[in-house]
Amino acid sequence: MLPVGNTASTLTSLFNLQRTQQSMFTAMERLATGSKINAGKDGPAALISSEHLAAELAALEAESQSLQREYSNANITEGRASEVSSMLTELNGLITQGANAGNLSDAERDAIQLQIDNTVSSIQRMTGDTVTSLDGISLPDDGNTQVADTLTTMSGSLASLTSGGANSLASGNFEDAQTVVASAISDVATTRGTIGAHQAYNIAPQIASNQIAMENISASKSIISDTDYAVEMSNLIRGEILSGAGIRVLKMAQQNTSMILDLLSSER
DSSP: OOOOOOSHHHHHHHHHHHHHHHHHHHHHHHHHHSBSOSSGGGOHHHHHHHHHHHHHHHHHHHHHHHHHHHHHHHHHHHHHHHHHHHHHHHHHHHHHHHHHOTTOOHHHHHHHHHHHHHHHHHHHHHHHHHHHHGGGOOOTTTHHHHHHHHHHHHHHHGGGGSTTSTTSGGGTOHHHHHHHHHHHHHHHHHHHHHHHHHIIIIIHHHHHHHHHHHHHHHHHHHHHHBOOHHHHHHHHHHHHHHHHHHHHHHHHHHHHHHHHHHHHHHHO
């Protein structure tokens, strides 16, 4: 008579099969999501570390975007100041032309003065735009206020060059007029240098530093949370093999139990 077995072998086969299939489901989930930390149960400590790194990365990304905007705004401001500089050079040429042309008729001199008036008007308008665009950047040591005051004062001083002004062509104060323009050119050049220095030595290094930090944090986060596809594919294949074997073993155990029960029934 065959020994009567119990269901231990069947239960063992069933439990092993369930563990194997759970391992397969985990591997498939990680392969599908690209993350090996999909819930707290996958690794509480790893999840906490990953979330902290994600928050730090988000903060750096936001800061970098702000710095990039400031860098772009500085380009706009410096570009406007550059245009002011070009117009001041043109203005200086007009004054020189008016001062050195002793044989000019009144009509010709008036025409040059009209050009000066229009140029000064354009410079003042562009200077106002430049001052406004300073709001998009943050110069150190209250630099925004200093630059804005310098540009505003410079713009106001050019009014003396226009018709009826103390340094217009009709006044004959050509040396004073050229001094006003030279001072304005110097002020604008200093402004451009201040903005450029802020870009080169404050904004750009911070952007570069943030980029390096983001790369390092992303790498750390990837090590903690990203799926290792080689490992998970290996786990999936292993699970498929073990699952197939487990199903066969379970069927065999069930068949043996059935055979024993049949034999017991036939002996009664």
